[in-house]
Amino acid sequence: MKITHHITDDLLYLYAAGDLKFGWSLAIATHLSLCPSCRATLKTYEQVLAENLAQEHVSEMSVNADDVLAIAGSQMEPCEIAPPVQAEKNFVFPKPLRDLCGDLGDIKWSTMGGGIKQKILHEEDGIVARLLYISPGASASAHGHNGIELTQVVSGGFFDGDQAFERGDIQIVAHDSPHQPIAMNGEACVCLAVTDAPLKFRNFLPRLFQRAFRI
Amino acid sequence: HLQESLPGDWSAELVLVGRQQDKAAFSKLFAHFAPRIKSTMLRYGLKNELAEEVAQETFVLVWRKASQFDPEKAMASTWIFTLARNKKIDLLRKQGRPEADVNDPAFEQEAEQTPDQILTTLQRAKAIKAAMEKLPEQQRIVLQKSYFADETQSEIAASLKAPLGTVKSRLRLALEKLRTILDADLGEGSI
Ligand SMILES: [Zn+2]
Ligand SMILES: [Zn+2]
Known part of the structure; x- marks a missing residue:
């Protein structure tokens, strides 16, 4: 798998710091499962954040090391021996997604028309994570954004303007200018889309849908 | 060792x-x-x-x-x-x-690295520490502070609702600079 569209450094740093809400983290963890290169960058940022600890000033603690040892008790976990990777099952979704909704075959889709189906996975403070299923060659409605949209491809692929996004690729859109993803021919495109504000549609019809489907 | x-x-x-x-x-x-x-x-x-x-x-x-x-x-x-x-x-x-899990069958393993691509943990740590020290002070501060550190409590409350909408361009600049220094020290594409 050749990934050409990666997580931006600022998002990866905020993920390393543990500063991102669940929906964003879900898209990032799904990408990280598929992208060794971003995992290497994440490790670097964790090290930068750890290095920052050394510069931190020293707060007064009301407990000392002995108190903590008393709380911890004598329990020490044995050195973990990683179980062999069981490859007998071929999953489409990486584990962060499977933990939430099972694998692709388990999804109960809602039809939105135009060859597009969706499944809302998670909502918190206006941040919505949903799976989108776009039939081969079908196109999503042209839309702009009030906020940010992360689209992580897990199966198939889509074109947007002159760019192609396939399994593993993540599209990060944070601008207002409208765009229109079109699924590649051949197999359906399945992606995880996370947004923090309702999309802005250009046409009247999708605006009617918008209320019904909370997009 | x-x-x-x-x-x-x-x-x-x-x-x-x-x-x-x-x-x-x-x-x-x-x-x-x-x-x-x-x-x-x-x-x-x-x-x-x-x-x-x-x-x-x-x-x-x-x-x-x-x-x-x-x-x-x-x-x-x-x-x-x-x-x-x-x-x-x-x-x-x-x-x-959510976190990626190395034992997930859908997890994409790293490609085999050539011996000179493999840096020890210590070599990487040294390079990162050195790169941090080379950062201009303003940018180092951006990385050292937590994301919300320089905002007031009410701004924190407001921005927590849509934290990504307020991603600071300063953070991006600091990370770009860090990446440039690390690339120069460790070789292109090493982070
Ligand atoms: Zn990546
Ligand atoms: Zn969009």
Whole structure:
């Protein structure tokens, strides 16, 4: 798998710091499962954040090391021996997604028309994570954004303007200018889309849908 | 394997805790890291008791999990930082943070690296430390402060609703600069 569209450094740093809400983290963890290169960058940022600890000033603690040892008790976990990777099952979704909704075959889709189906996975403070299923060659409605949209491809692929996004690729859109993803021919495109504000549609019809489907 | 170490590297102490349940080494780690973890949590906007709880619970985990620490794979400071970060998330969020799992059959393994692409943990740590020191002060501060650190409490409350909408361009600039320095020191594409 050749990934050409990666997580931006600022998002990866905020993920390393543990500063991102669940929906964003879900898209990032799904990408990280598929992208060794971003995992290497994440490790670097964790090290930068750890290095920052050394510069931190020293707060007064009301407990000392002995108190903590008393709380911890004598329990020490044995050195973990990683179980062999069981490859007998071929999953489409990486584990962060499977933990939430099972694998692709388990999804109960809602039809939105135009060859597009969706499944809302998670909502918190206006941040919505949903799976989108776009039939081969079908196109999503042209839309702009009030906020940010992360689209992580897990199966198939889509074109947007002159760019192609396939399994593993993540599209990060944070601008207002409208765009229109079109699924590649051949197999359906399945992606995880996370947004923090309702999309802005250009046409009247999708605006009617918008209320019904909370997009 | 620990003949060489960085100043401020605590791997030797952490290994002693993991292999020999060494309480003196544990106390040294606690004295250094716990108050600093607490400070970081205070800057994240946590209340005093919660900041202290993160620091304390992190060290309960340090004691219990120390045998899993591998100095070939991580620096002690990074290992302890990730425990503290995850503890903070556990205490603040009803749902944990999704993470990639190396034992997931759908996990994409790294490609085989050539011997000269392989940097030891220590070499990388040295390069990162050096790159941080080369950053212009303003940019280093951006990386050192937590994301919300320079905002007032009410701004924090407001921005928490849509934190990404307020991603600072300063953070992006600081990271670009860091990447440029690391690329020059370690070779293109090494981070
Ligand atoms: Zn990537
Ligand atoms: Zn969009």
